[in-house]
Amino acid sequence: MKRQALLAGLCGVLLGSAAGAEPITVAWRDKPPYHYLENGEPKxxxxxxxRTVFETAGLPARFISEPQKRIWANFQHGATNYCSISWYRLPEREAVAQYSQPFHEDLPHTILIAPGMVERVKAHATLASLLTDPTLTLGVIEGVSYGxxxxxMIKASKNKVMxxxxxxxxxxxxxxxxRASYMFVDREDWEFFRQKEQSGKTLLRHDLPDMPPGVRRxxxxxxDVSPATMNKLNQAIAATGGMNNPGHSKPGK
Structure with missing residues (x-):
């Protein structure tokens, strides 16, 4: 009886420990309409x-908003029990973090043209030509990857870079x-901005035939996140629709 009681007690401790497991911290950066705060409410x-993927995987998670630089500094400095969502796959990032299966696939980038710069930008029939024009200024968000x-291509550009x-x-x-002649932008970002801000009406969206294809996130x-946990995430991604989400798939699909 004593042995049975001891085993039962040990099982109770183990189950209690599992149930009280520390939730994974899941960081996200401000990038409307992908993930953002509106009146203090995460959207x-x-x-x-x-959230659905982590719930489907059965993984307790604590979602927090952090700036991009802090997120990647956390990975570089050895943060533990820590994940972040919606990132491109790049060698320098793979050096400090492990990746799930694809979570989402963007549409190809588009460009936005500043007021008064439409003719000068549209004089270039291709992206390759546009990037050779030293009289144009390209607005670039520092620390962000465009794929x-x-x-x-941006690094080798002859444009002035702001x-x-x-x-x-x-x-x-x-x-x-x-402040710049044009910029690259995700189509979802532009649609959100255009609908929310009147100033968006002064910008022109323009597509070029040689823009690279959309990038997976x-x-x-x-x-330190275990292979078993990553496997649960991958299974949950597949179970919730893979990387193609309703309303955000490529044209013609």
Missing amino acids: GFLLARA PLLDP SRTVETTQMMRMLTVG YIVCSR
Whole structure:
């Protein structure tokens, strides 16, 4: 009887420990309409999906908003039990974090043209040509990746580059007052801005035939997150629709 009581007590301790497991901290950056705060309330279609993925995986999670630089500093400095959502896959990031299966696939980037710059920008029939024009100023958000194909093209550009540590919405506002000639933007970001802010009506969206294809986004986690946990996340991503989300799929799909 004593042995049975001891075993029962041990099982109770183990179960209690599992039930009280520390939730994973899941960080997200401000990027409307993907994930953002509105009147202090967290919103966004990918934030909602991330919550569903962690719930489906049976993983307790504490969602917090943090700036992009802090998120990646946390990974670099060895944060534990820590994940973040909606990131491109890049070698420098893979060096400090592990990646889930694809979580979402963006549409190709588009460009926004500042007031008074439409003719000069549209004089270029291709992206390759546009990036060779030294009289144009390209607005770039510092510390943000535009994808593994577009990043090196921007780096090699002959445009003047106005690089600022701001959010996408702020860069679009800067474009409305002519701080740059044009900028690259995610289509969802632009649609959200255009509907929310009157100044968006002064900008022109323009597509170019040689823009790189849309880039996949992933959930990334610190190195200490176990393979079993990553497997649960991957299974939950698949179970909740993979990377193609209703309302955000490619044209024609």
